Amino acid sequence: MKHLKPINNKALKLDQAAEENRIEEVVAMNSVAGCASTTDPGWEIDAFGGVSSLCQPMESDLYGCSDPCWWPAQVPDMMSTFPDWNKDAQSSGDGWRNLGTVFPDDK
């Protein structure tokens, strides 16, 4: 981290954790079945096993992440599989209620 400086709180926290050698302190929560632990941050849980360093409210920037398949096991990826997922919710902040689940259940 010689050439990089944290410029916001989240980066600072990560930087401090690296300094204090706490990088390995990734808690067991991160491997709860079916939760995404990576993709910086995870979908459910952040690097510290909490929720305060997640990208939330996620509706602010949801498509910035779902378009490039960022959490494809949790959020429908719009690049390859579900290009029309947000057709009724062009703005995720306003239209998130129109975003549907994608597994084709029996009717």
Place this chain on the structure above:
Amino acid sequence: MKRTLRFASAGGLLAVAVGLAVQPQVSEAREGKQILMETCQGCHLPEGNDALSRISHQRKTPEGWLMTIGRMQTMHQLQISDEDRRTLVKYLADTQGLAPSETDGVRYALERRLNTVENIEEPTQQMCARCHSGARIALQRRPAQEWERLVHFHLGQWPSLEYQALSRDRDWFELAKKDMVPLLAQKYPFDSKAWSDWQKSMPKSASLAGDWSFSGHLPGRGELNGVMKVTAEDGDRFKVSLDGQYADGKPFKGEGSAVLYSGYEWRGTVTVDGVSMRQVLAANNGQLSGRMFDKAHDERGLDFTAAQQGSARLLAVQPGYVKAGSESELTLVGSGLSGTPSFGKGVEVVEVLDNTPQRIRVKVKAAADAASGLQEVSVGTLGGQQLAVYREIAEVKVVPAFSVARVGDNGGSTPKVQGRFDAEAWGQGADGKAYRIGVFPAKWRVEPFDERAREDEDVRFAGVMQADTGVFTPGDAGPNPARKMSTNNAGNLKVIAAVDDAGTARTGEGQMIVTIQRWNNPPIP
């Protein structure tokens, strides 16, 4: 621009595939093999001997096959009726399923025990299970070539996976091909003795018909038992009727149906108190065990075991504990029960209140000097269950110790995922070792897990804990203008159970992450 071009070139191929896959209207029910040949062969190439490319080289659970067909629907616009899909899942799970032993240790995923903390070996955890459960992999069998195609499919479908953490620090694609493929092919091979033996020896489904005595435990509600009547129908199908009661005498009754896949995978749908519940059970030699859960809220479910009439088995002792120096009522659940049960040294049966082959209810007295610890319970020659004798509670554990709840509703498409907890009391035995006493009633509350959660007022926003039941209902989905930056109603909470041990409050703690909804929620997480 690149993106537009890619879609344009794929479009032509897709149009051909879709044209072949779209089914003409058929009035009669089609059989599995016929669907494969008429529908799947639209894309999958015949390889002789009724084999089709890709499909014939994989084995999966019923849920695994359902996900595969679901993926063909969403990714390749396969048109298939629900009825045909059900027929095809059944056919594939029967002919290319997993042997019972091949699902050992990973049934939690099928049973939707989504708070299971997985323990996946490296490099599989980092290479695969960082996005989805490790169980999703462990519940498939493929030869090396098919595992390799799965790697290619992942990178082709989700190309940014190479830029994610635990990918960009390594050559993920090369490692996946060179290390993961041989590892998976060796660990989860297509050809296995377990499956070929099972295909030869699997019992006829009609052998499951009859009465089953069942026992269960529903967190937040307690123990229950009863009798499940099973009537066999054609095609490995059954009619199911449940007639049971909770410990407080309230009925637990339901009617429904079930299908048996792969000779042992029992999947039922039973309506109990107007709630459609799914049974995911494994049949094994006169016993059914697994989980039964609310279809719409799979976090609301019970451990379920059942023993078939005709087999003799002691399933459970409810409750599984007694306090030294006190009297209490115990219910033994099983099949073929007869005689007066024995609970070991220092615990005597005062009265037999009820005695049937499925249920024995007794009043017992534990002597004041009975040893603290676990004692073997027996009825005639049957055993296998234990009774905990305790004096005081040494420790309370919140179960699950780690859990994930999710915001939901508020007009959106995803329901809230509740947290549901049990307070498990542990004692210290005469030998100094800790032993599990059992589940106790508790008073429940949540607190901020850390300083950050306190600052963000997670307790105020993330949801409400029901004090008497240990059921936590998360907050609404969507941005919350009342929170800093309008953030979601997520939270990092301590879950605290206080158990009253003869006037002394004993508390235990767990951690619950209240997080956001998922829209991609297939049968195997």
